[in-house]
Amino acid sequence: MEGLDLKQMTQMVKIIAEEKNLPEETVLDIIQMAIAAAWRRDNGEKDMDVRAVLNINNGTAEVFVSREVIEDDVAFNPATEIPLKEAKKQKKSAKIGDKIEEKHPVEKFGRVAAQTAKQVVIQRLRESERNVVLAEFEDKIGTVMTGVITRVEPRLVRIDLGKANGIMPRSEQIEGEYYSVGERIKVYIKDIERNDSKAQLLLSRGNAEFIEYLFRQEVPELENGSVEIRSIAREAGRRTKIAVMSTAPGVDPVGTFVGGRGIRVQAVMNEIGDREKIDIINWSDNASEYIREALSPAEIAKVEIKDKQAKVSVTEDQQSIAIGKQGQNVRLASKLTGYDIDIEVIKSAPKKKKQNVEDSLLSAIEEASEEATEEK
Numbered sequence: 141m142e143g144l145d146l147k148q149m150t151q152m153v154k155i156i157a158e159e160k161n162l163p164e165e166t167v168l169d170i171i172q173m174a175i176a177a178a179w180r181r182d183n184g185e186k187d188m189d190v191r192a193v194l195n196i197n198n199g200t201a202e203v204f205v206s207r208e209v210i211e212d213d214v215a216f217n218p219a220t221e222i223p224l225k226e227a228k229k230q231k232k233s234a235k236i237g238d239k240i241e242e243k244h245p246v247e248k249f250g251r252v253a254a255q256t257a258k259q260v261v262i263q264r265l266r267e268s269e270r271n272v273v274l275a276e277f278e279d280k281i282g283t284v285m286t287g288v289i290t291r292v293e294p295r296l297v298r299i300d301l302g303k304a305n306g307i308m309p310r311s312e313q314i315e316g317e318y319y320s321v322g323e324r325i326k327v328y329i330k331d332i333e334r335n336d337s338k339a340q341l342l343l344s345r346g347n348a349e350f351i352e353y354l355f356r357q358e359v360p361e362l363e364n365g366s367v368e369i370r371s372i373a374r375e376a377g378r379r380t381k382i383a384v385m386s387t388a389p390g391v392d393p394v395g396t397f398v399g400g401r402g403i404r405v406q407a408v409m410n411e412i413g414d415r416e417k418i419d420i421i422n423w424s425d426n427a428s429e430y431i432r433e434a435l436s437p438a439e440i441a442k443v444e445i446k447d448k449q450a451k452v453s454v455t456e457d458q459q460s461i462a463i464g465k466q467g468q469n470v471r472l473a474s475k476l477t478g479y480d481i482d483i484e485v486i487k488s489a490p491k492k493k494k495q496n497v498e499d500s501l502l503s504a505i506e507e508a509s510e511e512a513t514e515e516k
Contacts, residue, residue, distance in 0.1 A: 147199030160269045168194065170264040172201075178249045178257035179203045185219040192246070201246040209238045273304045274339045280329050284353045287343075289323045299327060299343055306341030314345050315377030316415050326411060328353060345412070346376030354411055355382075358404040359397055367393045370423040373475035377416050379464075381434065381472045383423035394420050431481065434473035438462035441486060450479040453486045 149171050157164040175192035184190060189206040207222040216223065227234040234240060249257070287299040287306065297308045297319050308327060319325070327343040328350040344350060352369055361367045366388040374380040384393040397420045398405050405418055421433040428443040431450050438461040442453035454462045462483050463470050474481045 150194060150196050150199045153196060156265070160265060162265075162268055162272060166268050167265070168196065170261055170268065173264060174257040174260040175201050175246060176203055177260045178253040179244070179246060181253040181256045182249055183244070187217075188219045203244050203246055204241040205244065206239050206241050209234050209236050209240055211236060270304075271339050274332055274341065277301075277304055277329065277341060278332065281331060282329065282349070284326050284328050284350065286324055286326050289319055289321055289325060292319050292321060299325065301327075301341065304341055306343040308343040308345065312342070312344035312346045313376070314412060314416070315375075317345070317377060317413060346374075348372040348374045348380075351380055351382070351408065351412070351418075354408045355397065355404075358399070358407050361391070361396050366391050367396050371476050371478075373472040375468065375472065377413070379417045379419070379468055379472060381419045381421065381476045383421055383430070383434070383476055385423040394422060427477070427479065431473065431477055431479060434476050435462050435469065435481070438469070445479070448479050450477075450481045451484055452481055453484050456485055456487070459483065459485050 153164055153167050153171065156162070157167045160167070172192040172194050175194060176190040179192065180186070180188055180190045184205065190203055191206070192201055192203045194201045207218075207220055209224055209227045210216055210221045212223045212225045214223075222240055224234065224236055227238070227240045230240055230242070231238075285301055287301040289297060290300045290305070291298040295310050297313065299306050299308060306327070306329075312330065313319075325345075327345055328347060329341060330344045330347065330349075331342040333340055333342050351372055351374060355369065356362050359367065362369070367384060367386050369382060370385055371383040372380065382397070384397055386393040386396070396404075399407075405420065409416070409418060419436065421436060424430040424433065427445050427450070431443050431445075431452065432440045435452065438454060438458045440452055440454060440458075440462070444451040444453075452462065461469070464472075470481050470483055
């Protein structure tokens with residue numbers, strides 16, 4: 141055969157399987173696919189249903205063309221269909237709807253067909269190798285790994301994780317974070333995206349789970365269960381709110397996450413950048429108290445709840461704090477608590493004029509003098 145040595149390809153099955161860490165059956169299927177594609181290129185038509193069988197013992201191959209049995213005397217496509225009368229010549233028991241296979245020996249291929257086979261082998265091997273490697277990462281979904289940035293594109297960053305490559309789309313990046321080729325970076329394995337032709341790892345640094353994972357590395361009390369993270373709301377690169385609680389008496393959950401002199405929360409911020417602020421609040425099963433905490437540092441005058449709607453009253457001087465820059469504080473508080481929060485401004489009560497000690501003494505003296513004068 142010109143340009144395509146079947147015996148050599150047969151011998152290469154085991155070698156390729158070992159090099160690519162693929163099952164021999166997978167490599168054999170790929171080579172048979174390539175033989176079928178090459179035969180179709182030289183002898184058949186594009187829409188033909190062709191399969192090939194390679195005999196690994198003697199290095200010979202055969203192809204089988206499958207056609208569907210249809211009624212006689214109707215228009216048909218000879219590449220994919222065969223009339224019943226003709227089908228019965230090959231198989232007496234044939235009936236409409238059956239599949240009839242015609243066997244053809246593989247003798248030789250032209251140069252173009254051989255090139256087609258080579259391209260199929262290369263493409264299919266790459267896809268199979270990629271899928272096998274990615275399958276190894278299925279149990280790593282939900283964890284953080286360190287990778288090396290290999291390419292920075294306008295809409296995504298490509299990262300090498302050793303045995304596989306992943307992509308981090310813009311939506312999964314930290315806003316304002318700069319990425320450079322060759323940089324080592326921690327990423328959250330979010331998912332494996334698959335379609336008909338390929339599979340790839342979806343990575344993230346901008347999701348809430350990345351923050352939770354980082355805190356789990358810094359707060360051992362999370363592992364022993366004395367504290368819990370109940371909810372996280374995040375706008376990566378800007379602000380994150382975390383609601384925490386304690387399951388052990390005497391344990392301050394917020395203080396546990398902050399750490400002595402803020403060392404724990406600072407370790408997390410060192411990874412995500414100082415641009416992103418982290419608010420750690422106490423979770424409460426009392427919705428009103430929880431919403432007050434979530435809107436901190438604003439001082440809340442009143443909270444009214446109906447279903448999943450919360451009307452929050454604040455004084456004028458607390459309005460901008462409660463809403464936050466571009467609505468960020470109230471937006472994150474709403475996401476954290478699960479309530480639609482509406483901020484309402486109320487007039488603050490007039491402040492009473494404070495008297496100092498001297499004014500009080502003078503008033504007392506004046507009252508005493510008036511009483512003494514009246515007695516005289």
